[in-house]
Amino acid sequence: MEDRFEISLLLDFYGNLLTPKQKTIMELYYNEDLSLGEIAEINDTSRQAIHDLTKRCYKLLLNYEEKLSLLSKYNIREEKYKIALEDIKDRFKLSDEAINYINKLFEDINNS
Amino acid sequence: MEDRFEISLLLDFYGNLLTPKQKTIMELYYNEDLSLGEIAEINDTSRQAIHDLTKRCYKLLLNYEEKLSLLSKYNIREEKYKIALEDIKDRFKLSDEAINYINKLFEDINNS
Numbered sequence: 001m002e003d004r005f006e007i008s009l010l011l012d013f014y015g016n017l018l019t020p021k022q023k024t025i026m027e028l029y030y031n032e033d034l035s036l037g038e039i040a041e042i043n044d045t046s047r048q049a050i051h052d053l054t055k056r057c058y059k060l061l062l063n064y065e066e067k068l069s070l071l072s073k074y075n076i077r078e079e080k081y082k083i084a085l086e087d088i089k090d091r092f093k094l095s096d097e098a099i100n101y102i103n104k105l106f107e108d109i110n111n112s
Numbered sequence: 113m114e115d116r117f118e119i120s121l122l123l124d125f126y127g128n129l130l131t132p133k134q135k136t137i138m139e140l141y142y143n144e145d146l147s148l149g150e151i152a153e154i155n156d157t158s159r160q161a162i163h164d165l166t167k168r169c170y171k172l173l174l175n176y177e178e179k180l181s182l183l184s185k186y187n188i189r190e191e192k193y194k195i196a197l198e199d200i201k202d203r204f205k206l207s208d209e210a211i212n213y214i215n216k217l218f219e220d221i222n223n224s
Contacts, residue, residue, distance in 0.1 A: 016179040067128040070182075076224050084217040092210045101203065102214075105196040110221075112188045 002058065004030055006071075010061040013070040022057050029054055074110070081106045114170065116142055118183075122173040125182040134169050141166055186222070193218045 008030045015023045025043065028034045029050075036054075040047045065071055085106065089099050120142045127135045137155065140146045141162075148166075152159045177183055197218065201211050 014180075017176075064129075068126075073224055077221050080217075080221045080224055084221065088210075088214060088217070091213065092206065094204065098200075098204045102200060105192075105200070106221075109189050109192045109196065109218075112185055112192055 007058060007061065009071055010065055013074075014061050014064040014068075017064060018057055018060065022053060025050060025053055026057050077110050081110060119170060119173065121183055122177055125186075126173050126176040126180075129176060130169055130172065134165065137162060137165055138169050189222050193222060 007026075011023070011026055011030060015026065018026065025039055028039050028042070029036070034042075036047045036050045040050045043050065081103075085099060085103055088094060088102065094102075119138075123135070123138055123142060127138065130138065137151055140151050140154070141148070146154075148159045148162045152162045155162065193215075197211060197215055200206060200214065206214075
């Protein structure tokens with residue numbers, strides 16, 4: 001069973017490795033939530049052709065993730081951030097204000 | 113002019129997108145510092161074939177970096193870390209011990 005949210009994240013990480021046309025169609029389907037029929041109409045092709053393209057691209061994205069693990073590394077960093085924040089807070093008795101401030105910096109950096 | 117250190121970093125990021133044979137040869141040349149002749153001998157092929165392969169793979173690596181920018185994003189995160197640390201230090205009057213501790217956490221996370 002496909003996880004649309006996961007595919008949307010994989011598109012963020014690896015979309016540029018698809019062709020521009022593939023990327024656009026995947027974004028319309030997984031981010032903009034257009035139906036296969038609607039996308040087929042826009043591209044002047046059949047619903048089946050769009051369906052096949054999304055399946056093929058999904059496999060490409062999974063293949064890139066298998067090789068580069070960008071999504072799983074991102075998730076690991078997020079998890080480590082949370083643990084690190086708790087650790088810093090306890091260890092140096094930081095105020096909530098300081099923790100919130102550091103948290104925002106962490107988030108900003110991880111999303112760079 | 114090629115920057116061997118840069119290519120070595122690109123190999124860290126994108127090596128898994130090369131074929132196993134390409135990756136091995138690139139690592140022997142750029143990380144292990146073997147000569148083209150030595151690598152040719154190991155692979156029972158000509159020096160020219162290895163030379164061509166390294167040129168081709170270098171272009172592939174540059175192409176991946178152009179599309180995914182993993183190396184440049186890594187460098188941006190490193191830069192932001194440094195600025196953030198100075199900022200946290202000034203803003204919350206943290207001790208050197210605390211700053212060193214947070215710095216280690218940052219580094220650990222960025223290399224995840």
